[in-house]
Amino acid sequence: MAVTLTINGHAVAFRPGQTILAAAEAVGISIPTLCHLKGATPTGACRICVVEVAGARTLLPACSTPATAGMQVQTESPRVVEARRLVLELLLSSGHHNCSVPRDRDADWTDFQLTVQAEDGTDRLCPVWGDCRLQELAFRYQVDGSRFPATATIYPTEMANPLIVRDFSRCILCGRCVQACNEVQVNRAISHGYRGAHSKIVAAGDRPLADSECVFCGECVQACPVGALVEKKARYQWRPWLSEKIRTTCPYCGVGCQQWLHVQDGRIVKVTGVEEAEPNQGRLCVKGRFGYDFIYSEERLKNPLIREEDGFREASWDEALDLVANKFKQIIAESGADALAGVSCARSINEDSYNMQKLFRAVFKTNNIDHCART
Amino acid sequence: MTNSFNEMARAKMLMVIGSNMTEAHPVAATFVKNAVLKGAELIVVDPRRHKLAEMAALHVPIRVGSDIAFLNALMHVIIAEGWQDKRFVDSCTVDFDKLAATVMRYTPEYAADICGVPADMIRDTARRISSVQPMMLCYTLGITEHTCGTHNVMSIANLQMLLGNMGVECGGVNPLRGQNNVQGACDMGALPNVFPGYQKVTEAAAREKFQRAWGVDGLPEANGLMIPRMMEGLVDGKIRGFYIFGENLANTEPDIRKVEHELASAEFLVVQDIFLNETTRFGHVVLPAAAWSENDGTFTNSERRVNRVRTAGPPPGDARPNWWIFQQIAKRFGQEWASNSAREIWDNEVSVLAPQLCGIKYHRLEGDGLQWPCPDENHPGTCILHRDGQFTCGLGIFNPAEWTPPAEVPDDQYPLVLSTGRRLTHYHTRTQTGRCEGLNDLLGEETADISMPDARALGIADGETIRVSSRRGTVTVKARVTGEVPAGMVWMAFHFREANANWLTNAAFDNITMTAEYKACAVRIDKLTEKALG
Numbered sequence: 001m002a003v004t005l006t007i008n009g010h011a012v013a014f015r016p017g018q019t020i021l022a023a024a025e026a027v028g029i030s031i032p033t034l035c036h037l038k039g040a041t042p043t044g045a046c047r048i049c050v051v052e053v054a055g056a057r058t059l060l061p062a063c064s065t066p067a068t069a070g071m072q073v074q075t076e077s078p079r080v081v082e083a084r085r086l087v088l089e090l091l092l093s094s095g096h097h098n099c100s101v102p103r104d105r106d107a108d109w110t111d112f113q114l115t116v117q118a119e120d121g122t123d124r125l126c127p128v129w130g131d132c133r134l135q136e137l138a139f140r141y142q143v144d145g146s147r148f149p150a151t152a153t154i155y156p157t158e159m160a161n162p163l164i165v166r167d168f169s170r171c172i173l174c175g176r177c178v179q180a181c182n183e184v185q186v187n188r189a190i191s192h193g194y195r196g197a198h199s200k201i202v203a204a205g206d207r208p209l210a211d212s213e214c215v216f217c218g219e220c221v222q223a224c225p226v227g228a229l230v231e232k233k234a235r236y237q238w239r240p241w242l243s244e245k246i247r248t249t250c251p252y253c254g255v256g257c258q259q260w261l262h263v264q265d266g267r268i269v270k271v272t273g274v275e276e277a278e279p280n281q282g283r284l285c286v287k288g289r290f291g292y293d294f295i296y297s298e299e300r301l302k303n304p305l306i307r308e309e310d311g312f313r314e315a316s317w318d319e320a321l322d323l324v325a326n327k328f329k330q331i332i333a334e335s336g337a338d339a340l341a342g343v344s345c346a347r348s349i350n351e352d353s354y355n356m357q358k359l360f361r362a363v364f365k366t367n368n369i370d371h372c373a374r375t
Numbered sequence: 376m377t378n379s380f381n382e383m384a385r386a387k388m389l390m391v392i393g394s395n396m397t398e399a400h401p402v403a404a405t406f407v408k409n410a411v412l413k414g415a416e417l418i419v420v421d422p423r424r425h426k427l428a429e430m431a432a433l434h435v436p437i438r439v440g441s442d443i444a445f446l447n448a449l450m451h452v453i454i455a456e457g458w459q460d461k462r463f464v465d466s467c468t469v470d471f472d473k474l475a476a477t478v479m480r481y482t483p484e485y486a487a488d489i490c491g492v493p494a495d496m497i498r499d500t501a502r503r504i505s506s507v508q509p510m511m512l513c514y515t516l517g518i519t520e521h522t523c524g525t526h527n528v529m530s531i532a533n534l535q536m537l538l539g540n541m542g543v544e545c546g547g548v549n550p551l552r553g554q555n556n557v558q559g560a561c562d563m564g565a566l567p568n569v570f571p572g573y574q575k576v577t578e579a580a581a582r583e584k585f586q587r588a589w590g591v592d593g594l595p596e597a598n599g600l601m602i603p604r605m606m607e608g609l610v611d612g613k614i615r616g617f618y619i620f621g622e623n624l625a626n627t628e629p630d631i632r633k634v635e636h637e638l639a640s641a642e643f644l645v646v647q648d649i650f651l652n653e654t655t656r657f658g659h660v661v662l663p664a665a666a667w668s669e670n671d672g673t674f675t676n677s678e679r680r681v682n683r684v685r686t687a688g689p690p691p692g693d694a695r696p697n698w699w700i701f702q703q704i705a706k707r708f709g710q711e712w713a714s715n716s717a718r719e720i721w722d723n724e725v726s727v728l729a730p731q732l733c734g735i736k737y738h739r740l741e742g743d744g745l746q747w748p749c750p751d752e753n754h755p756g757t758c759i760l761h762r763d764g765q766f767t768c769g770l771g772i773f774n775p776a777e778w779t780p781p782a783e784v785p786d787d788q789y790p791l792v793l794s795t796g797r798r799l800t801h802y803h804t805r806t807q808t809g810r811c812e813g814l815n816d817l818l819g820e821e822t823a824d825i826s827m828p829d830a831r832a833l834g835i836a837d838g839e840t841i842r843v844s845s846r847r848g849t850v851t852v853k854a855r856v857t858g859e860v861p862a863g864m865v866w867m868a869f870h871f872r873e874a875n876a877n878w879l880t881n882a883a884f885d886n887i888t889m890t891a892e893y894k895a896c897a898v899r900i901d902k903l904t905e906k907a908l909g
């Protein structure tokens with residue numbers, strides 16, 4: 001017999017040990033979350049996921065409260081909505097949340113935007129506009145940050161490494177990055193530092209990431225629900241409404257991580273891990289996440305080249321391929337097919353290796369085909 | 376790999392040998408670390424105290440190239456104590472007696488001398504790995520890149536069969552593949568002895584099958600040459616035409632000076648690549664290829680998972696897909712190959728001809744791909760090989776091996792061991808990662824990693840430029856003084872042309888696989904005198 005609880009009047013079955021959140025999600029009831037990171041220990045830090053449980057004195061966080069038999073849960077009651085709006089209003093009142101959400105009815109909007117622009121060093125809107133949990137929830141609950149006096153930003157944005165921008169003004173201290181770093185990738189580079197109004201996510205006694213244990217896997221960036229951690233190369237380039245997501249496999253090591261290529265105008269502008277995909281469960285390493293732009297190097301070979309006395313000259317495909325074929329035919333005629341040998345590529349796709357060995361075996365008639373299987 | 380990556384996170388006991396996973400296979404390492412956080416016991420066997428060793432319950436710093444002695448000693452203890460999985464050994468394996476006879480000699484005391492670790496540490500390791508079943512064993516090139524690489528691999532299989540750790544979840548023998556598609560290149564028959572799907576070229580039935588499929592006759596009967604023999608053939612004129620596709624041999628093969636001499640001797644060299652590199656310098660024709668994300672296709676990862684690679688944008692200029700280039704050459708020999716896309720090549724040829732891949736078609740690869748063997752289109756794929764002790768040839772055969780030292784060992788003139796490998800931020804010769812914004816800034820030059828005792832003895836400071844020499848060459852490089860490296864060892868990578876470890880490495884090979892001994896050769900390090908600096 002399955003045990004059930006009641007969510008918004010519906011009987012919902014759950015497995016012992018499941019949280020209210022997990023039980024709700026399993027039947028498609030959405031409860032908003034900010035700090036909750038799947039697979040990591042719940043911290044209950046943000047309180048956006050609170051729900052009303054009959055008989056409980058206070059609202060309870062769905063992400064860390066275990067479901068129990070017969071529990072009566074309301075996920076969008078007036079009390080719940082009021083609590084969530086308060087959480088959102090507090091978050092929006094501090095920091096550079098310059099999407100149109102936070103203060104659009106407020107007279108000091110212009111001043112606010114100008115301050116943000118000066119501190120961001122750009123007149124563009126937040127780099128994660130359209131891909132922000134906070135913005136999404138502000139719309140959902142129709143709130144802005146004007147109810148509370150704005151608090152000043154105390155920590156400057158860290159630009160001191162080539163890959164990850166840490167914008168503390170947009171940080172909501174949810175701690176997902178800390179969990180991603182410590183529990184998912186287990187690199188133990190960042191943690192919660194300082195207290196109260198001075199709270200900050202710090203690396204190794206508050207040093208720049210580049211001087212810490214950080215290995216630039218970017219798991220924290222992928223976990224960040226707002227615009228506090230962003231890829232430097234994609235910042236202000238990538239815009240979700242302009243980009244298309246293409247799934248592919250990482251070209252580097254033999255783990256074969258699954259990636260989303262975020263492509264704009266035929267160009268990859270950012271790479272993220274495919275959540276819940278085998279084998280990597282959304283994780284990538286520094287090469288997989290940031291090692292994509294070599295394909296756009298100006299040094300790419302664009303034409304066949306033929307060597308002359310004084311170096312290479314460009315040639316047409318027909319000329320180059322005729323030369324290769326004729327020379328190989330001549331060698332086969334003079335010395336037999338075993339005077340040819342080929343090395344295939346362990347980085348390229350299967351179909352390329354297949355065709356190369358077919359060329360050597362079926363066309364040239366030699367088994368002198370190998371690849372760097374051993375390095 | 377006999378097993379799958381996701382099992383690493385669930386394993387209760389892991390032994391990682393000859394694998395610096397956190398740098399070479401970072402995401403796989405995260406699963407191992409997750410297991411440790413959940414209470415699994417991790418044993419790291421490696422000369423270097425690398426990052427993963429910090430999380431290990433036990434780090435066994437055996438000497439470079441002493442793996443077989445160590446593994447045999449573990450099995451010696453296990454058999455002496457009766458800790459083997461008797462049911463598995465009796466019902467699923469043969470030749471246990473042969474194994475027992477060989478490892479008899481490898482007492483922990485005997486192996487301790489070879490391995491440079493205390494005998495009690497060997498006993499302790501044996502006790503730990505026998506006390507939790509299954510144990511998942513992972514290894515990488517630290518095992519294979521030795522003249523005794525094949526024997527190393529056999530010894531690992533022996534250990535896992537002895538402990539009954541084959542064919543079970545969270546167990547098995549798990550080599551992590553270096554390149555993304557080494558597994559696939561092997562599966563595709565880019566090897567001198569097998570057609571796609573490991574069908575032997577020496578077998579008449581296999582040749583007939585491929586002759587029919589390819590519409591040709593007279594497929595060659597004898598095994599072809601492996602890379603080192605091909606390269607030698609360039610010098611003695613046996614190989615007159617050489618076709619290199621996508622490998623920067625001039626930097627990746629051991630003993631660069633020798634390799635460059637060989638490449639320079641080539642009568643006609645075709646190089647197909649995406650950049651000019653050290654190898655194209657020797658080419659007579661260079662063909663520009665499409666890169667990753669510029670055409671569709673498939674990769675096969677270490678756990679035999681065939682996954683899709685998709686197109687994000689077009690290749691630059693006149694660069695073309697590699698499969699197209701091969702097809703065009705075939706055409707000039709009068710062969711019209713019908714398949715006109717990677718998908719057609721896979722669906723109509725590869726998966727028809729390779730028995731393990733018959734059930735894998737592009738339309739089935741939209742999600743997480745499929746792990747071979749996958750014999751028919753209803754088959755879900757195979758996460759774990761040798762389930763219930765079923766081996767390809769029936770029973771698992773114990774193949775005991777004797778320990779042999781590396782081809783070149785330290786002496787008075789070259790008193791240190793050089794071992795090589797990869798670093799996190801870069802990939803091989805950096806033709807790609809060196810051109811990615813940011814990655815070069817994280818690691819911009821090669822270093823020679825040396826131990827504190829050696830640095831002290833020679834008066835070398837961290838960051839000081841030193842000279843590292845072997846019988847084959849000399850490089851000047853910055854010293855990185857680190858606790859990761861044991862005394863007597865120098866550790867380097869081959870990411871940079873300058874100070875590339877392969878100026879020094881020894882072109883000695885495993886007899887069977889022709890894998891080079893990248894992990895061990897003899898070197899000396901010297902302080903640069905004022906004169907040498909000027």
Ligand code: SF4
Pocket residue numbers: 177180181185187188189190209213214215216217218219220221
């Ligand atoms: S990039 Fe990776 S290692 Fe660095 S702080 Fe983020 S999660 Fe941690």
Ligand code: SF4
Pocket residue numbers: 250251252253254255256257280283284285286287288289400401402403
């Ligand atoms: S992201 Fe990193 S770990 Fe994953 S396949 Fe690529 S190189 Fe390997």
Ligand code: FES
Pocket residue numbers: 032033034035036043044045046047048049050061062063064
């Ligand atoms: S999501 Fe539950 S407290 Fe943050």
